[in-house]
Amino acid sequence: MRIVIAEDSVLLRAGLIKLLETSGFEVPAAVGEADGLLAAVAEHRPDAAIVDVRMPPGFTDEGVRAALVLRREFPDVSVLLLSQYVEERYAADLLATNTSGVGYLLKDRVADVSGFLDALRRVAAGGTALDPEVVSQLLLRRNTDPLERLTPREREVLSLMAEGRSNGGIAAALVVSESAVAKHINNIFAKLDLPHAEGDHRRVLAVLRFLDGDST
């Protein structure tokens, strides 16, 4: 898999390159600011881009804005945003149009090497990976919508779905059986009035519904 990196900290950029290359990824380009990222993606057409949120020149949300441009202009390139803090607003921006091929994680997660690489592979393959911190922020901001009808357990399952986990992953995280997870998910679909469709698409819709609560 080919990954382009945009990270302004030289130390971390080198660390990421080392981590990815020792794990069998290919890193055709690694840049230090947002404009360079767009050029590198245009040139190398990677499977995914790892993008730092705070980059020069303003050191605020350059990475988020660059990611939005990437998703518009290169829809086939997945984006994994990394940041020292996660903000639900940035997540909402990022997920506004669609929830596939996108991730938003705390930089700390890089320390859990295999977990991080799993998330990266998932995102590069078109899935999602949201940091549990973002998910809890998102949950906090929506308390007046159909999500109210969910039981605490179903909310937990839904937030794990939003993180991008499979049924098996959710079952492992909650220490329950996969069939119990499937039951919870069916309840969630029912309570959120989601139309019948193939499994994965409904999952995405559920997550979208979950994220959309913000805009109502």
Added chain:
Amino acid sequence: MVSSSTARRAVTHAPWSQVTWRNTVFVASGVPLQLAGWAVVALPWVVWSPSDVMLILLWLALPVVAIAVLASPLASAHRERCWAVLGVDVPPLPRDENASPWDVLRDLRSPELWRLIRYHLVVGPLIALAGLTTVAAWLGGLVLTTVGAYAWALPADSPLSLTGHAIRVGALTACGVVVLFVTPYLAAGVARWDVATVRSLLGPDVTKELRKRVEDLAEKRADVVDAADLERRRIERDLHDGVQQRLVSLAMNLGLARETLRDLPPEALQVIVEAHEESKEILTDLRNFIRGLHPAVLEDRGLDAALSGIAARVPLPVRLEVDVARRASSTVEAVAYFVVSEALTNVVKHAGATSVDVAVLRRGDVLHVTITDDGKGGASFEAGTGLRGLARRVNSVDGTFRITSPEGGPTTITVELPCAL
């Protein structure tokens, strides 16, 4: 018994004391200056009374112009007099270097002009009258006291002749002595009145000075608050760019070691595992600390967006209501953010609560921040919690800070902040 201060006053106000003569000279020297205003106004009419309307108007206008021109030198003369005779320093009016004397006339509503006119035409002449009375009292006292010295020269049939009216002469001498001993108090009183009037009518306007001072101080304080805010942002940025990145890198390397060095002795692997876990904990602590300083998202997206991050960290259900249609100044936003952040930290540490309500609402130009928890209450400034620091930070932007926390709860912190500094 006569108290010592009364005795001291009697000595100070003796007719021969230095203070008395200084007061007298001061009062007397004021008379010509205080009468100058009316002299200028009356002069044309004394010389010639016109009957033509135009000339009457001219005769009315000229003195006004003359007073305007003379006002400044007269005021300086009064100030000099205060300083030279009594050693009292009256600060001059703040004066625009480029202003001409005519500028005083330009704005007829200016309080300065009316203060000058009040002095030169109303209060000044009254003081002059008092000053003349003082001088007259001295002369009268002197004439009466010394009546015995010249009474012999008067003809025998005069009412004061020594030969026929010794008792009357004696009584008059006694009156003269009383007048001489009372006049110093009169002189002192008039001098005090004079100085006070010069200060209030010819010196700078105290109210205006105070208002200006308050404005200056408010501006300086705003600068200090902004500087502190800027400093917090700089610290946040430095930590973010430096320590935090290096720690992430360290944690990543330890994570890599943990996953790749499988064939290490278990003891060595255990050390790596512990170091890895520890580095992740430090990262979390550092992130929470830095997040409380001044997050970039606050600048970028405002309070509503920034508060999600700290509210979500609280391990309790938090109901967050934010309604800030127009953003407050960045300093006020930073204070509101700090208030919520610290209050939530306090709730988690001390309150033993099961849920927290946070409301940040803008009503007009006031930002209302309310944090209510259902914990055990009893929070006070003395308990060593961060409340004192919170209140101080709120005060620094002219906000109000209230806390109600009865034993047994609930605790409510109410903060009101003016949206613009």
